[in-house]
Amino acid sequence: MTAPAPQWLDWTDADVLARLVGDSAEPVAGWRFDGAQFVVGDCLQIRLVKADVPFRVWIRASGSPGGSFRQTQHFLLGYQGEPPDPTALAAIDAIVSRVEGRETDVPAALLSVLGPPPPFRPRPLFPIEWIAVKAGLKSAARTIARRSDIDAVQSAAAEDGLVAVCITAPEYLRSFSTGKAGSGDTLVYLAADRGHLDAAVKAEAVLIEIAAAEQGGFVARLVRRLGAGDQARKALDAKRALGAALGYPPCCVEFFLARPGASNHALRAEALARTVGAPDWRLNNADFGNTLISHFVCSYGCEPSADYASAVLTEWSRVAPVQAHKLARQLKATVGGLGSAAD
Ligand SMILES: [Zn+2]
Numbered sequence: 001m002t003a004p005a006p007q008w009l010d011w012t013d014a015d016v017l018a019r020l021v022g023d024s025a026e027p028v029a030g031w032r033f034d035g036a037q038f039v040v041g042d043c044l045q046i047r048l049v050k051a052d053v054p055f056r057v058w059i060r061a062s063g064s065p066g067g068s069f070r071q072t073q074h075f076l077l078g079y080q081g082e083p084p085d086p087t088a089l090a091a092i093d094a095i096v097s098r099v100e101g102r103e104t105d106v107p108a109a110l111l112s113v114l115g116p117p118p119p120f121r122p123r124p125l126f127p128i129e130w131i132a133v134k135a136g137l138k139s140a141a142r143t144i145a146r147r148s149d150i151d152a153v154q155s156a157a158a159e160d161g162l163v164a165v166c167i168t169a170p171e172y173l174r175s176f177s178t179g180k181a182g183s184g185d186t187l188v189y190l191a192a193d194r195g196h197l198d199a200a201v202k203a204e205a206v207l208i209e210i211a212a213a214e215q216g217g218f219v220a221r222l223v224r225r226l227g228a229g230d231q232a233r234k235a236l237d238a239k240r241a242l243g244a245a246l247g248y249p250p251c252c253v254e255f256f257l258a259r260p261g262a263s264n265h266a267l268r269a270e271a272l273a274r275t276v277g278a279p280d281w282r283l284n285n286a287d288f289g290n291t292l293i294s295h296f297v298c299s300y301g302c303e304p305s306a307d308y309a310s311a312v313l314t315e316w317s318r319v320a321p322v323q324a325h326k327l328a329r330q331l332k333a334t335v336g337g338l339g340s341a342a343d
Pocket of ligand 1: 249250251252253297298299302303304305
């Protein structure tokens with residue numbers, strides 16, 4: 001079992017407000033709380049309202065750059081724009097006393113995410129998978145790119161002590177690509193070392209060869225040599241080996257292989273139909289450009305997939321907390337629409 005992802009990823013705006021200022025039903029200096037927004041890597045923005053006049057107050061971790069109106073042991077407090085009247089500043093002072101009353105047991109995580117995030121340089125093409133490979137959570141990763149991406153991928157891989165192999169295969173990629181992936185002509189594989197890459201590259205080389213034979217009019221020759229059944233078996237074995245090399249759970253690989261030709265939509269719909277209880281938002285793969293996982297799951301409750309997604313989210317939130325929080329919110333917000341995701 002992997003460690004649970006950091007708790008702050010689950011905090012709502014209201015949770016953070018409650019942790020810092022307590023009961024938001026209770027007005028401060030005649031100002032009523034009218035909502036808050038928790039911005040990871042920045043601050044908690046609080047909306048106050050009095051007689052329809054708004055006033056915005058923010059709270060950041062101390063040590064954040066820039067000035068502030070007030071300071072507590074752990075936090076800086078300030079406001080946006082001009083205070084509408086003197087009671088607005090009194091409201092901040094009232095918030096300061098509330099924060100002071102609560103900050104002795106403020107979680108360290110709250111301090112770390114209400115201040116500037118650690119420096120982060122996103123890696124090219126597939127930043128989350130890249131982080132997963134780098135952290136040893138995934139044996140190898142594969143994506144579809146353009147020839148023009150190769151230099152950036154190779155140099156970033158070298159910087160990170162990883163190995164990238166790029167194979168340009170436009171005809172093969174055209175044979176199954178749709179949508180965004182359809183614009184790529186190059187396969188990119190990434191792993192910690194060459195040994196981990198070879199299994200993926202070799203498996204896909206078989207598929208490229210079969211596709212080339214089918215497209216190039218060599219079918220007759222190939223069928224004579226192998227027989228149609230042998231060829232199908234060879235392709236199936238290669239796909240199975242590719243899935244294993246990329247670290248996909250065997251249950252999900254078999255689910256995928258048992259449904260040849262199924263559309264992405266059909267694969268998601270079927271996984272959803274097989275899900276017991278609510279779908280796990282960490283497995284939300286409605287948009288493969290924004291996911292923790294890069295495979296079709298056998299169900300939205302698949303345990304090995306969820307363990308992996310949780311580990312990736314933990315690592316992603318460590319190196320890129322702002323992006324991790326945004327992704328977690330997006331995955332939660334869209335998990336209900338999985339049945340209608342089309343591409
Ligand atoms: Zn599975």
